[in-house]
Amino acid sequence: MNEVSSPKPASTRGGGAMRLRGLIRKEFYQILRDPSSIAIAFLLPVVLLLVFGYGVSLDAEHVPVALVVEQPSADTASFTGGFEQSRYFKPVYMRDMHAAEQALMSRQVSAIVHLRADFARQLRQPDGAPVQVIVNGVDANTGRLILGYVQGVWQKWLQQRVLETGETLNVPVQLQPRVWFNSELRSRNFLVPGLIAIIMTLIGALLTALVMAREWERGTMEALMVTPVTMREVLVGKLVPYFLLGMGGMGLSVALGVWLFGVPLRGSLWVLFSAAALFLLAALGMGLLISTVAKNQFVASLVAILATFLPAFILSGFIFDIGSMPAVVQWLTYLIAARYFVAMLQTIFLAGNVWSVILPNALALVIMAAFFLGVSRRKLRKRLE
Amino acid sequence: MLPRILALMIKEFLALLKDKRSRVVVFIPPILQLLVFGYAATFDLNRIPFAIYNEDTGPASRDLVAHFAGSPNFRQVARGGNHAAGEH
Numbered sequence: 001m002n003e004v005s006s007p008k009p010a011s012t013r014g015g016g017a018m019r020l021r022g023l024i025r026k027e028f029y030q031i032l033r034d035p036s037s038i039a040i041a042f043l044l045p046v047v048l049l050l051v052f053g054y055g056v057s058l059d060a061e062h063v064p065v066a067l068v069v070e071q072p073s074a075d076t077a078s079f080t081g082g083f084e085q086s087r088y089f090k091p092v093y094m095r096d097m098h099a100a101e102q103a104l105m106s107r108q109v110s111a112i113v114h115l116r117a118d119f120a121r122q123l124r125q126p127d128g129a130p131v132q133v134i135v136n137g138v139d140a141n142t143g144r145l146i147l148g149y150v151q152g153v154w155q156k157w158l159q160q161r162v163l164e165t166g167e168t169l170n171v172p173v174q175l176q177p178r179v180w181f182n183s184e185l186r187s188r189n190f191l192v193p194g195l196i197a198i199i200m201t202l203i204g205a206l207l208t209a210l211v212m213a214r215e216w217e218r219g220t221m222e223a224l225m226v227t228p229v230t231m232r233e234v235l236v237g238k239l240v241p242y243f244l245l246g247m248g249g250m251g252l253s254v255a256l257g258v259w260l261f262g263v264p265l266r267g268s269l270w271v272l273f274s275a276a277a278l279f280l281l282a283a284l285g286m287g288l289l290i291s292t293v294a295k296n297q298f299v300a301s302l303v304a305i306l307a308t309f310l311p312a313f314i315l316s317g318f319i320f321d322i323g324s325m326p327a328v329v330q331w332l333t334y335l336i337a338a339r340y341f342v343a344m345l346q347t348i349f350l351a352g353n354v355w356s357v358i359l360p361n362a363l364a365l366v367i368m369a370a371f372f373l374g375v376s377r378r379k380l381r382k383r384l385e
Numbered sequence: 386m387l388p389r390i391l392a393l394m395i396k397e398f399l400a401l402l403k404d405k406r407s408r409v410v411v412f413i414p415p416i417l418q419l420l421v422f423g424y425a426a427t428f429d430l431n432r433i434p435f436a437i438y439n440e441d442t443g444p445a446s447r448d449l450v451a452h453f454a455g456s457p458n459f460r461q462v463a464r465g466g467n468h469a470a471g472e473h
Contacts, residue, residue, distance in 0.1 A: 140428060140429075141428040173449070306414065310418070310422070314421075314422045314425050314426050315421070315422075315425055319426075320425055320426050320427060320428070321430055323431075323432055323433070323434065324427065324429055324430050324431050324432060324433075325424060325425050326424050328424075329424045329425045332421060333425075
């Protein structure tokens with residue numbers, strides 16, 4: 001049974017709009033009566049945002065650190081005082097290195113700061129006093145953060161000492177850093193926008209990956225085919241309801257991000273939602289393509305998760321910096337729709353409407369959406385086999 | 386009982402390895418994911434694009450700038466003697 005593609009008389013055009021309305025209505029009833037799609041669109045973002053938003057943090061705060069002071073004195077006290085004032089550390093005093101090493105080994109502390117017995121005496125020598133720092137580097141990222149914070153405490157202590165003793169500290173160049181866009185350096189501000197992109201990837205692909213496969217699985221596709229609807233109408237009829245559902249999920253995610261997680265939204269809402277609309281079209285298109293080809297709900301959802309969620313998680317710049325990846329992997333990231341959305345979301349949330357970032361990424365999404373929808377349209381034929 | 390379990394295990398392995406589709410499913414995705422994600426998932430930062438805004442033309446500042454340019458961690462993408470290039 002080939003597709004009815006013969007030129008139709010103009011009078012059926014009105015019928016087309018009616019058929020489309022009917023299809024959309026059918027899809028809405030199906031959504032309402034089988035609330036699994038509603039759960040995907042509204043429950044999934046809430047659960048994922050709560051789990052990841054609170055669970056994933058790249059910050060290191062209240063790091064337990066062992067302070068081994070062999071001979072307490074006024075000098076060591078002023079040095080260790082810096083650790084107590086810092087919100088990054090939770091100091092634990094220990095008298096000997098052996099206990100500290102045991103604690104580091106059993107992960108009770110993440111670092112050891114060791115002041116030798118001659119610390120106070122060496123301090124007055126021209127060479128200065130050595131301070132031993134041992135960091136647990138299993139988690140390289142946290143290890144580096146801890147090392148940086150220890151240096152921060154040390155530097156602050158040095159500066160204070162200079163003020164107190166009147167000695168001169170000879171540093172010819174001073175850094176005057178400013179952190180733009182996320183001045184508190186809160187990793188959550190950066191993670192939540194990326195997370196919204198991941199959630200939308202999952203919603204978009206899952207919502208549509210299931211629907212077309214479901215029609216095949218239940219045999220209702222055959223029923224649809226004997227009606228006068230064209231496959232384009234079936235496609236649009238599937239797209240519109242799930243698009244609205246996806247945008248609802250987006251609205252919910254943004255509301256949670258701004259009000260629950262306190263992420264600043266510096267760009268305008270309409271830019272944010274236009275970007276989301278473009279991305280959703282690409283994601284839904286990809287889901288439709290998957291389900292058109294898979295024709296089986298189980299396979300379709302598996303492929304949807306493998307082909308969209310994992311790459312979006314790792315290759316989108318959500319957590320891992322794309323610029324630091326090997327060139328071959330960087331090329332691969334251009335195939336991931338989430339990459340463009342993550343870049344746009346991070347910019348819109350934290351920096352504002354920066355058109356030099358938004359426009360090229362939007363263009364890429366337009367191309368991807370057109371590609372996926374176009375291919376699904378071509379793959380979808382009124383054919384039973 | 387043990388021989389029966391053993392025989393079942395052998396049968397499962399054979400069923401898995403004889404079927405071309407399960408062979409693909411078992412071996413290809415993990416290898417691909419390991420290769421792609423293994424290289425991608427790193428917290429190391431390198432080739433960080435940065436801009437230099439240097440008002441001084443003396444050798445000391447040039448020497449300092451050269452240290453940035455020579456580092457594999459940084460990649461200079463803009464240089465400015467005027468505000469437009471340095472601050473935006």
